Amino acid sequence: MIRGALRRAVTFLGSASLATWLLVVVSVWSMVASFIPQDGDSAEKVAAWAAAHRGIDPMVRILGLHAAFSSPVFVLCALALAVSTCLCAWQRTKGALRRARQLRDAGAADAASLAAAHDLDIPCDPGMSEAQALTAADEALKRLGIRSKRRDDVLYAVSRPWSVWGSPVFHWGLVALIVVILGAGFERSDGLMGLAVGQAKPDVAQSYGTLHAGPLHGWFPSDRSIRVDAFDLDYQAGGVDRGAAPVVSVLDGAGRVVKTQRVYPNAPLQTGSVTIHPSDYGLSVTLDLIGKSGAVTGQAVQIVDFSPSAPEGTIPVASFAVSGAGGALLRGSVTVPLDRANGLFVKGLPKNRSVHVVVTGPDGTRFVDTTLRPGDAVPLPSGDRLGVASVGYYARLKVVDDHAIPFLYAALAFAMLGLTATAVARQQLVVVAVSRGGDGQRLVGRVRLWRNVTTDRAEIESELVAALGEDAKERVS
């Protein structure tokens, strides 16, 4: 009973109509989803859409169309499609084996075997010789775009056995692609790391501002670190303005440079499974904590992002902590006032660099709220001093660690190979010979036209009948 149910389930999942319907559902779902703001967009956009479409928004939420490509409906359909593709690939493999066998058998057929088993039977003009009949048939086939070879009084237009493997290879390629994409989701890590010029950070989770790492992503083999060596605001290469382009180095555990490269769109740094792309940039402020003796006792790099809506044009990305009087922890943040041009903030380092430093206590009391220039320092409640060492740029890098990319490309190449064969290779079997019997001379043969043939069986039959009829002898001679 279980086996029967399993067989029925496999038959259902492997059915052509289910596969077609799943393709329809996924395409309609994707079309609809493209018109609805997704959760990845801003919350305001989603809320505005919901307010403008009060009637349908509840249904959209139930279906999960605001997160259309991770919603259970979509995932379920995609999984069913994956299973269906797998079963379809298996069925096509069996079909291709069958066709390949037929092609091999047809290639080995002789006049006697064709006379014994055939599905094409056309009477020839009695006045025609065997050679004339075959020549007429050859020319008739040629007129229909079928080129044949003649061997031992048999005409062969038989595709090579590999020609039938296009579709199975394509479907298995898709299966491999699905497996690789699913596997990559477990292993891939993809994060954003902010680095001031000259700063290096170890490639560990804590170094990232944002990080999406699959559950199987192992950090253990990585003792590398990433450093930004230089930064150009308007880098030119190949006559094209490439925008902000940092020079990035990847260092090994011993601090040796593994690879250095300027990164900009379409020119990422690649080493092993790691790819580093530029994502954005902002400003960085290096702060010194100066002890009572005047010696620097601590240093922190703070990064700020450009924000046209902020009063000074920048916002802090994170806060820093310093000890207050009696060991209380104080929170601080920095912003960099930007220059203005035509009423807008200039997205770059200001001509006169200065840093707005704010330090507050746990109860919100402001201990420091001042603007410092590089080299300036301000006293803290603890007696230490907080100074600005330098102001510069920082580069936000997108660091992707994905071992699956070569496998992904291999699966794509495999699928493409199969699809190319499917689109290009003819799948045909036309074998004919002349047979003499009691009812005269007849053209007998086997015809199978599977794919990429610009004619059909009816056209072949009518062309052959016309070629081997009463007036054929004259035309051939």
Added chain:
Amino acid sequence: MTTEIVLMCAALACYVAATVMFVVGVSFAKLRLVSLAVLASALGLAPQTAAIVVRWVRVGHGPFVGYYEVTNWMILFVVAFFVVIALRNRRLSALGIGVMPVAVLLLGAAMFTPLAGLPMTPNLASYWLFIHVTFANLAFAAFVASFALAMAYVIRERGAEGRWAKGLGRLPAQGVVDELTTRFVLAGFLFWTIMIVSGAIWANQAWGRYWGWDPIETWSLVVWLVYAVYLHARFTLRWRGSRLAWFAISAMPVALFALLGIPLVFHTAHGGYIGGTEALITGK
């Protein structure tokens, strides 16, 4: 700029003339006029190609940025694809009646868009752009050819003795037209797949992700799925005839929307190619 506009007007004039000749030739079964229409289409390719070369030299990059350039390049492929088909197989010349109106309408619309050259953005500046766009155009050209064949099939099916059907009488038998439609869909599907694959590799190179459900990516998948449904209907569900022809006719506008409509309707990361703004791919 003036040379370019004059050349484009000459190309458009050839295509309009070809369209008129196709309509008259097919509707009145004047085969000679249909042959002349193919010649006019082929002639139009010369000034259009020259206009593209002139522009290429002037703006310093290939015709891949902005609505005008993208459409111009696309129509060059559509017309060239059709001319090659018509010259290789004279029986398919009448397909121009389906292909050339599409070319004239799109090119005419493109001529009304801003013609000024747009700069190459950092994200577009890659050799992948040429591969990606070329295969998108090849795919669209094949889809337009399948659209024209399917139209011819439906017209002949509806009125075997009608004026239009008579004009299309030189086309191969209906079964062969059906088969040819599928072959062009299959060719277009292959080119579209290469376009998606090259786009995914390029996106990984440019942005560090090969798929992001950006509207244009989503719609390129939609087109792929729509034509996958067509191929499944043809090869596994054994659909034939007018049902399948109507499918090919209705699928082509989806491909057209994916190529030209999306950047006008959606805010997309690919906006740069049509002259819009590029959305930020990676946030904080």
